[in-house]
Amino acid sequence: MLMSPSNQFIDSAQRTIRLEIEAIERLKPRIDAHFVKACELILASKGRVIVVGIGKSGHIGNKIAATLASTGTAAFFVHPAEASHGDMGMITRDDLVLALSNSGTTNEIITLLPLIKRLGITLISMTGNPDSILAKAASVNLDTSVVHEACPLNLAPTSSTTASLVMGDALAIALLEARGFTAEDFAFSHPGGALGRRLLLKVEDIMHTGEQLPQVTRSTSLREALLVMTQKGLGMTVVLENDGRLAGIFTDGDLRRALDKGVDVRFAHIDELMTAHGKTAVPDMLAAEALKIMEDYKINALVVTDANDRPIGALNMHDLLRAGVM
Template sequence: MSQSHELIKSAHRTIRLEIEAVEELLQRIDTDFIRACELILASKGRVVVVGMGKSGHIGNKIAATLASTGTTAFFVHPAEASHGDMGMITRDDVVLALSNSGSTAEIVTLLPLIKRLGITLISMTGNPDSPLAKAAEVNLDARVSQEACPLNLAPTSSTTASLVLGDALAIALLEARGFTAEDFAFSHPGGALGRRLLLKVENVMHAGKSLPQVQRGTSLREALLEMTQKGLGMTVVLEQDGRLAGIFTDGDLRRTLDRGIDVRHATIDEVMTIHGKTARAEMLAAEALKIMEDHKISGLVVVDDDDRPVGALNMHDLLRAGVM
C-alpha cells in the first residue's frame, strides 16, 4: 500500500511540474514568437527541423504537425546533415533547430554552413545566451525551471515545453494561412479522418432504383412494402410534380402505432413527417451527420436545387463509411 501511494505521489509531482513548465511559456509568447511566424510565412521554401536525442524526437513530431497543418516541413538528423543530408536544405528554407542546452555539438557544427548559405535560422532552446540562440535570427525561449526528473537530469519538463511551443507555432501558422478542415483532410486521406472530412453525401447515399419512394395518397401498407423491399428503414413521399412532400421512417411507424392508427387503412399522408430535414449531394457526409445529430433523426432525404429527391441516407450508411 505504501509503495502504491509513493507511485501515485511521484506521478502527481511529475504532472504538476510539467504543467508549471507549460504555463511558464505563456509569458514568453511575445515579439520573438511573432517574428518566427513571420519568417516562416514569408519563406518560399520548407521548414527543416533539426534536433539531437530527445530534442530530435520532439523535432520530428513538430515537423509532422507542421506538415499536416499547412506548413511544408520535414525533419533532418543533424549528424546525418554533416554527412550529406545538408544537401536536402535550400537557401529558400527555414531551419528550426531544437536544443535545450543550445550548444549541441552536432547542431553547432552546422551553423557556419547555414550562415554561409544565408538560410534563415530559428532556434528553440532552454538557454537564450547559448551559441545556437545567438546565431539564430530569432530564438524561441523554451527554458524550464526544473525537469520533472527528481535528479533534474532526464529531459522531461523541457521536452514537454518544446513540444507545446511547437504546437503553438504550428497552430498559429495554420490560422494565419486560413487552413481549412478540407485542406487538413487532403494531408490525411487515409483512415477514418480522411473519410470523415472528404467523403461527400453523394458517395454514400442510396439513389436510383435503391431509393425508396411513394406518391402522396399511397396507402401506408404499400409504403411499408416499399420500405421493406429497399431496406433503408424509410421512404420518401413525393408530390405529383416529383418534389419532396415528406418522409416516413421506422420512427414514424412506431409513433403511428402509439397513436392507435389502423395501419391497414391509413394513407401515407396521415402519418408522414411533412417535408423533413434534407441534405445536398455535394455536402460533406460529416455535415449530414451533424444535421442528424442536431435534430436527433436517423435518416435524411437528399434533394436537388428544385427540391426533388435524388437520394437518401441513414446513420448506418455513415457508420459503414467510417464517418462516425
C-alpha cells in the first residue's frame, strides 16, 4: 500500500527532527575538558572572537558570532575567502579565531592557518572530524560530529549544522554566565528592541513635568480640579499639601466613584474625594518597575516624587504604552 503524500511529508519531517535531536543528544558527553578549555581561552583573550566558516558552516558561524556579541563576548564574523583577499587585516594579534568546518579540511580556512599561526592568534576549531587538519592545528577542538545527516542522501548539512549551532549556543551561554552578564547588559546590546526599552527606559524619561503636570491644593473645589484635569489631559491631578508635599491623587476613576455615590460636583472639594497619598514612583526607577506597580495595584497613573515627597512628575498607562514598555 502506497503512503499518501501528506503522510510522506509528516514521516519525513518527524524523521528529520528525530535525527537532529539524536545529534544534539550526542553533544552532551562532549561538554568536557575541551569545552572548558575553549571557554577559558575566550575569557582570557584580550581581543575579540573572530568566527570563520564557509557555506552552511559560514551561516551558522555568522549566527554564533551574533549570539556571542549580544551576550557579552565581543565577536564578529569574517568570511575566510575574503580574509585571504584583505580582510585578514581586520584580525589582530589579541583576537581569537573560532573556525567552523564540518570536514575540518575546508580549503579557504586551511589557507589561513599559516597566517593565524604566524600572528600567534589562538585558534579554536569546531569540526565534525577531530583528526582533521583544522582540528589538529587548533589549541582545542569542539567535536560536533554526527552519525548521519537528516538528509536521506547524507549530503545536505542538516544534523551537522544543527549540532554546530547548539554547540555555539552552549559556548555563548557558558561565557555569559561566567562573565556575570545581566539582563541590563543584554538590553544595552539591544537598545532598539522591546527588551531594551523595558530595561533601559526610566520613569524620568517619559513622565510629565512642569507645566504638563496637573496639580491642585487640598482646598480646591472639585469643579476647579476637573478643569485642571481637562486642560492637562492626563486623566488625573496631583493634590498638594500647603507645604508642597504630596497629599493625594484624584483620577477619572475617583470621579466615577464619586458620581456613583451621588456627590454634587458643584459643592464638593477635592480633598473629600481624592485617594490619600497613593502609590508613587521615583525618577530613576525603571519604567518597567512603574508598570509593575500599576499592574499589581490595578491603577492607571502614578505620581513621581522627589526625596522630600514633593511631586515632580506623573505618568499613566498611555505613556508606558507609547514608550513601548508594555
